[in-house]
Amino acid sequence: MTHADDPKPVAAAELARDADQVIDTSCAQVFLKGGAALKVKxxxxxxxxxxxxxxxxxxxxxxxxxxxxxxxxxxxxAVRRLTRAADGGIELDGDGALVDYALEMRRFDPHAVLSEQPQALTGELAETLGRTIARSHIAAEVNPEGGGVRALGYTIRTNAEHLRALKDQLGEALVETVVTGTDAAFARLSPLLEARRAAGFARHSHGDLHLGNILLEGGRPIPFDCIEFNDLLSEIDTLYDLAFLLMDLCFRDRAEAANRVLNAYLDEAARGMPQGLLEGLEALPLMLSARASVRAHVAAYQGETGQARAYLAAAAAHLQPAPAKLLALGGVSGTGKTTLARKVAPALGAAPGAVILRSDEVRKRLAGLGPTDPAPADAYGREQMQAAYAVMLGEAERALRAGRAVILDATYMDVANREAAQALATRLDVAFDGIWLTAPAAVLEARVAARQGDASDATVEVLRGQLARGPGALSWRQVDTTHTDKAAQEILGGD
Structure with a gap:
């Protein structure tokens, strides 16, 4: 509602007359002029x-x-005072009567947000975005009273109310499928949500982290326009914060970007977030579904019925995740393990695909290094190598128990490590596929020599030593990776 005695509509009309452009939303107006923007509630x-x-x-x-x-x-x-000028107009922070308040921002190209160019979020940019979000969560203030059952339950209840009110527009059967499925998942996962709240995963978060609120500028992604008006929507589980972006990408058929964001986030978050990071992934399907349900009723109220039904169908699909499985990719340096892992991961398991556990990244974490910082030679000693494999296997178990597909990315030169990976799948009763990657020596050397800015520290000399040593007896199926796309199809075809 708008109060008749509130002067703000007059101020808005005057600002609009002086603006180059006005952006209107349900709860604010943004007045653009020159290089500045004024946002008025x-x-x-x-x-x-x-x-x-x-x-x-x-x-x-x-x-x-x-x-x-x-x-x-x-x-x-800055927040600026809108005051009445001597000539009767509106000025900033003047001596006249207060009319309203405005938030001053720098103007930017509205077409530079990722919702306008979702295809731009690929490869290294997706990696950067995932790590950027993780660092913001690590630095965020912990709120023991936020997150958990209370915060997510609030959204789930309001979703149900809105969806049922829109059942004639959205389809009653699908609405009830989503509402009842959500309630069942929420009841099952409530202890996990509360455990995460108690562990410190409830933090002040962006709250509205979809592609429309991420600016791409200067080659880097910049989240903006976070929720400030309701702590129930911003003091939330950090995974639920990330889930909005992942859902948005999946809905736009950008599962490969969503998977890259997720895995970059998990590796970075493991450097500063509490224990229980991977266990929490069990709640991700529910969180993705809840985010899609929000979008469904928002789109419906805006008259976008087709879009709303598509979001609701996505919400239902997220509540039926594909089962966990374990894929291990081994091979000497340069065989393309990481490239292939990233290619096949989006197609494995629940959206947005498999958790990739890369020995090179795990080793850097154990050494207290950044993901691409060069590691000293002693980080590759026998004891350190086995420690990395042990951590990687432990993380794989936690992710598998959370219902996620997992890809193990390591050289796996030792038979014992290959057997341990297969034994884990057997013990957890999940499907397993062990693949040994190969390529001609000249191809391998060229790939290793060309690497830049990568977590791997392998050199051509290291590769030659691996080739001379050999993997011993192989029970895993072998795939030639000379042609990467063909190799990816072969891996998925045999899955």
Missing amino acids: KPVDFGFLDFSTLEKRRWALERELKFNLATAPDIYR
Whole structure:
């Protein structure tokens, strides 16, 4: 609702007359002029969001500034007072009567957000985004009262209310399938959600982390426009925060980018988040479904019925995840283990695909190094190598128990390590495929020599030593990787 005695609509009209462009949303208007943008809250009260008074709008804008400075300091500038000028117009921070408040930001190209160019999020950029989000979660304030059953339950309940109110538009059968399936999953996973809250995974998060709120500028992704108006929507489980982005990418048929984001996030988060990171993945299908359900009723209210039904179908599909399985990729350096793991991972298991556990990244974590920092020679001693394999296998078990498909990416030169991987799958009763990758020596040497900015420290000399040593007796099926796409098809075809 809008209050008749509130001066803000007058200020908006005056700002609009002076602006180059006005962007209008349900709860705010953004006035663009030159290189600046002024965001003014509308005097509305939607229950979950209340901007009905000057003080409430000022409070919301100050929080918006504070929260967004953490990830987008070059965009957000200051909260400004809109005051009445001597000529009767509107000025910033003048001596005249207070009319309203505005958030000043730097103007940016609206077409530079990732929702306008989702195809841009590939490879290294997706990797960077996953690690950027993980670092923001590591640095975020822990809130023991947030997250858990209370926060996600709030969203699930409101989703159910909205979806059932829209059943004639969305289809009653599908609505009930999603609502009842969500309730069952939520009841089953509530102890896990509470355990994660107690462990420290409930943190102040972005809360609205979809592609429309990530700017691509200067070759780097910049999350912006986080939720400031309702702590139930921002003091949440960090995995639920990430789930919005993953769901959005999957919905846009960008599963390969979603998988790269997820795996970069997991490796980076393992460097600073509490124990239980991988166990929490059991709740990811529910979280993806809840995010899709939110989008479904928002789209329905906007009259986009086809889009709304597609989101609701996605919500139902996320509640029926594919089963866990274990794929191990072995081979000497240069056989393309990591390249192939990234190619096949999106097609394995529950969305957005398999968790990739790479021995090179695990080794860097154990050494306290960044993912591409060169490791000293002693990090590759026999004891250190076996420690990396042991950690990798332990992480694989936790992810498999959480229902995720897992890909192990390591040289696996020793028979004992190959047998341990297969034994894990047998013990957990999940499908297993062990693959030994091969390629001509000249191809291998060229690949290793060309590497840059990678977690692997292998050199051509290391490769030659591996070839001279050999893997011993092989029971895993062998795949030639000279042609990467063909090798990927062969791996998936034999899965």
